[in-house]
Amino acid sequence: MLSKEYSDIKSAIKASPLEDGMTVSFHHHLRNGDYVLNMVMAAIADLGFKDLTVNASAFFACHKPLLDHISQGVVTGLECNYMDAGLGEEISRGLLKKPVIFRSHGGRPADLYRGAAHIDVAFIAASNADPAGNCNGWSGKSAFGSIGYAMADADMADYVIVISDQKSIYPLQQSSIDESLVDAVVFVDSIGDPEKIVSGTTRVTRDPIGLLMADLAVDAIAASGLLRDGFSFQTGAGGASLAVAQLLSDRMLAEGIQGSFASGGITGMLVDMLRAGLFRNLLDVQCFDRAAVESIAQDERHIEISASRYASPEAKSNVAQQLDVVILGATEIDLDFNVNVHTDSNGVIMGGSGGHSDTAAGSFMSMIIAPLYRARLPLIVDRVGCISTPGRDVDVLLTQYGLAVNPRRDDLRQPLQAAGLPVFEIAELKARAEAICGLPQPIKRKDRTVGIVRSRDGEILDRIYQLAD
Numbered sequence: 287m288l289s290k291e292y293s294d295i296k297s298a299i300k301a302s303p304l305e306d307g308m309t310v311s312f313h314h315h316l317r318n319g320d321y322v323l324n325m326v327m328a329a330i331a332d333l334g335f336k337d338l339t340v341n342a343s344a345f346f347a348c349h350k351p352l353l354d355h356i357s358q359g360v361v362t363g364l365e366c367n368y369m370d371a372g373l374g375e376e377i378s379r380g381l382l383k384k385p386v387i388f389r390s391h392g393g394r395p396a397d398l399y400r401g402a403a404h405i406d407v408a409f410i411a412a413s414n415a416d417p418a419g420n421c422n423g424w425s426g427k428s429a430f431g432s433i434g435y436a437m438a439d440a441d442m443a444d445y446v447i448v449i450s451d452q453k454s455i456y457p458l459q460q461s462s463i464d465e466s467l468v469d470a471v472v473f474v475d476s477i478g479d480p481e482k483i484v485s486g487t488t489r490v491t492r493d494p495i496g497l498l499m500a501d502l503a504v505d506a507i508a509a510s511g512l513l514r515d516g517f518s519f520q521t522g523a524g525g526a527s528l529a530v531a532q533l534l535s536d537r538m539l540a541e542g543i544q545g546s547f548a549s550g551g552i553t554g555m556l557v558d559m560l561r562a563g564l565f566r567n568l569l570d571v572q573c574f575d576r577a578a579v580e581s582i583a584q585d586e587r588h589i590e591i592s593a594s595r596y597a598s599p600e601a602k603s604n605v606a607q608q609l610d611v612v613i614l615g616a617t618e619i620d621l622d623f624n625v626n627v628h629t630d631s632n633g634v635i636m637g638g639s640g641g642h643s644d645t646a647a648g649s650f651m652s653m654i655i656a657p658l659y660r661a662r663l664p665l666i667v668d669r670v671g672c673i674s675t676p677g678r679d680v681d682v683l684l685t686q687y688g689l690a691v692n693p694r695r696d697d698l699r700q701p702l703q704a705a706g707l708p709v710f711e712i713a714e715l716k717a718r719a720e721a722i723c724g725l726p727q728p729i730k731r732k733d734r735t736v737g738i739v740r741s742r743d744g745e746i747l748d749r750i751y752q753l754a755d
Contacts, residue, residue, distance in 0.1 A: 290471045291417045295329045295449065298470045299407075302445050304330075307337045308406035311443060313436035314344035314368075315411070315423055315572055319482030322411040322449050324351050325474065331360045339363030341405060343394060343435040343593070344638070347372040348482075356382055365403065367391050367638050374635030377736055380752045386635075386737045388628065388750075391571070392597025392606065392644035393742040395438035399600050402744050408443035410436045410463065411477045415450035419468025420461035424583040424590070426452030428477050431552075431573025431582050433462045437592035440467040451477045462590060484575050490532050490555075491525030495686045499655050500529035502707070503613065503684055504537055509705035510651055510698060512610045513537065517545040519565075520645055521613040523553050523574040526655060530613050531555045538564045549596070549605050550612075550641055552578040552588070560587060569605050571596040571641075597644035599742050606641070606648030614642055616656045616683075618670050621712055623677030623692050625654060626670035628739060631663050633729040633753050635737060639674045644742055646679040651698060658685040663726055664719035666712060671729060672739060673748040683712060690715055730754035 292298040304310070310330070312323045323342065328351070330338065336359050340352065347370045355361040365387040369377070377386055389397060397403035412421035413428045423433035428451050440446050440463045447470045448463070457465075491497060507513050519534070521527040532555065538545070539562070548556045549569040554577030560568050568588045573579045582588045597606040606612075616625045617637070625646075630636045646652040656665050665685065681698060683690040688708030691699040703709050730753070737750030 289417070290419055290468065292470055292472050295326055295472050295474070296333060298447050298472045299329055299333060301470060302407050302447065304335065304407050306335055309339040309341050309404060311405040311408045311439045312340070312342040313410065313433065313439065314342060314346065315430045315433055315435060315483070316478035316480065317483045318346045318348050319479035320346065320348055320411065321476055321478040322409060323349055326409045327352065327355055327360070331355055331358065336360055337362045339365060341365040341403065343391070344368035345373050346370045349373065353381065365389070367394055368640050369635050369638055371634060371636035378634045378753050380734065380736060382736065385735045388638055388737055388739045390597065390639040390643045390742045391435070391593050391641040392599060392604065393740055393744070395592070395594040396598040396600040396742065397740070397744060398438050398442040399594070399598070400744065405439055405443035407445045407447065408439040410440060410446060410448050412448050412450040413477065414452040414454055414458060415448050415471060416454045416456040416458040417471055418456050418465035419448045419471050420458040420465045421448050421450060422458070422460060422462040424579060426450070428452070428480050429579050429583065430480050430483050431579040432570045432590045434571035434591050434596060435593045437463060438594055445469050447472065449474060449477060451475060480579065483573065489525060490528045493525065495657055496526040497529055498686050499684055500526055500533050502689070503530045503653060503655055504533045505705065506653065506682065506684065506689060506702055506707060507534065507611055508537065509702050509707060511701060512651060513543060515544055517543060518608055518610045519545060519548045520550040520609055522615065523551060524615065527613055528553065528555050530655070531559065535559050535562065535564055549609065550645065554578060557581040560585070597641055597648065604648065606645045609645060609649035611651045611653065612645040612649040614646060614652060614654050616654045616665065618665055618667050619654060619683055620667050620670045621716065623680040623683070623712065624670050624673045625675040625680055626672045627674045628672040628737070629750060631726065633671055633731060635750060643675040643679065646675045647742065651681050652679060653682045653684055654680060655684045658687050658715060658719045659723050662723045664716065664723050666716035666719055672750050674739065676747065685715060687715060687718060
């Protein structure tokens, strides 16, 4: 019988084709509870490899040991869809010699399939696997839910190593990634802490401003005419986003509306809406909390999808294209409706597009919800520090003072105004914020590029520059 099982990670790496200068990949479904990236990179460093690129769907605070690997020359390149400020601070100040390549959740698999990115060895954390590599993420002691971001890696990498802490007898009855794509399997004591997959607050905000914006958002969705049977929807895991989902639930129940699906990162709030019959299905590329993990394992209406099916522009169709409404956030937005979610008000890398630009482009109505100012810094600027989502794909900005509609979407402006909602020009909202906060000081940057933001279609959308000392 063919054996793919290795006794430890180092043995599996030695048997792989990994060489200096190659690219390794990881997924982020365990989020801040992930152990696998650090375990693998420690083994790679011990084995003496140098000049590697790490392509991960996201980097979290727990991945801070990468900074040491960069300093020691083990890692010389990073590619991701999101980067936590713990790494972003050092990258923004020039630690990495090459610019980080930032993609979106749909752009990453698209670049793999179109050949604009390549993975030599993929390391896939799985919460359950058999010795042949059949695996999933929603069963086992470290279950984290959907394994959608790793599916393109399994498909396109030259060599695939599955790492799991739950060994099942062959064949694993339900696999998300099957043995035909897997070259090696390693079983370890633990792949991570699934309690730390939680994203956002997981609680509906109690902040009056957040609740005001959520109430206005639901009124805007209803006024648009989209809130009807078959409605499709996506929102995030922050307190204000959950408030939108909660108020939307109340409206749908009151009016007897059943939506077709909710998608994206799935929270317990969306699980509750599924169970209440408010949506027929959940389409899940990643789970944001334990309730979502339990649901995907138990409910056939809760469907696991790949990142490619979720949002790849190279796919023949994708879920993002089927969305009626998506609720998104912003660090800042400019007069052309360009949105920044990559850098903070000081220019430090602290995020990334994730599915932001994908769903903004695909949905019928993309709505940015954010307070008009934070810590006396205006939300609206002349030009954002980094274009994460281009203004052509942003339809509505909603703040506690009112809404602004992209001039190209007069079909939305008219029904929102007709419903009596407070609709302004974006320049009017900008002036109001500046009257309260004043003008922010410009960020001092050097000419050196530390990050390149690729659009979902593969073009360079913007560059992030090194911060001045």
